[in-house]
Amino acid sequence: MSFRLSQRDRDIIAFINQFRAVDRDSLVDLFFKQLKSPINACNSVMVRLYRLKLIERTQQYSPTVYLPVDAKMKKNSQKILHFLSILDVYKQMCTYSTPKQVIVEDKPTGRKGGIEPDLFCIFKGSPFWIEIQRNQYSEQKMQAKVNLYEEFFFSDEWKSLHWQPEERAPIFPSVILITPVRYAVNSDHIRIIQVASIHELMVKYKSSHKKQREERPKVVSSSNGIKINLT
Secondary structure, three states, X not given: OOOOOOHHHHHHHHHHHHHOOEEHHHHHHHHHOXXXXXXXXXXXXXXXXXXXXXXXXXXXXXXXXXXXXXXXXXXXXXXXXXXXXXXXXXXXXXXXXOOEEEEEOOOOOOXXXXXXXXXXXXXXXXXXXXXXXXXXXXXXXXXXHHHHHHHHHHHOHHHHOOOOOOOOOOOOOEEEEEOOOOOOOOOXXXXXXXXXXXXXXXXXXXXXXXXXXXXXXXXXXXXXXXXXXXX
């Protein structure tokens, strides 16, 4: 059977393959929002792609969740909720700026036992590794996770990751812990940010920038050209 796919069809399939589990409402927000009847349009497209066997779906959730055709998860797998939480973080970011170089379940060390952040992306020009903690862990387990990031920092392997800027010195990403619980973890070498959501991160980011602007010395030039600090 021959069929033609639109660019939007291809983008939706690629997005589902990238995020592994995508709910209908997220697809509406990301691909159909500008249409007059976005939900109906989305339902129509997704039924067609499913019948063409280009995507899989599970109706264990409401609204329907779509999966890649080669998904190795059971349709009631708890991993689906894990991937949906990653998608939710991505969508929160999109309300401020579309992340670039997105990698779901990044494995930058390429080996078992190394760091495995839930998400890597470049957001507002800065690289981040994001860990989403849906369950509460012990302080020791969380510090062990931070220690793995430190080990990777000292390995210098991160300096050759494909997304590193060619024209500037390599940057080690900040690590964002998305967690409702604050852990007493620390590092002298990498930046750890603990927030309950991306929205909280952005509130902190805006307030810190406002404070920096307020604390910046006010400099004006006098009539003789001498600069005067007003603070």
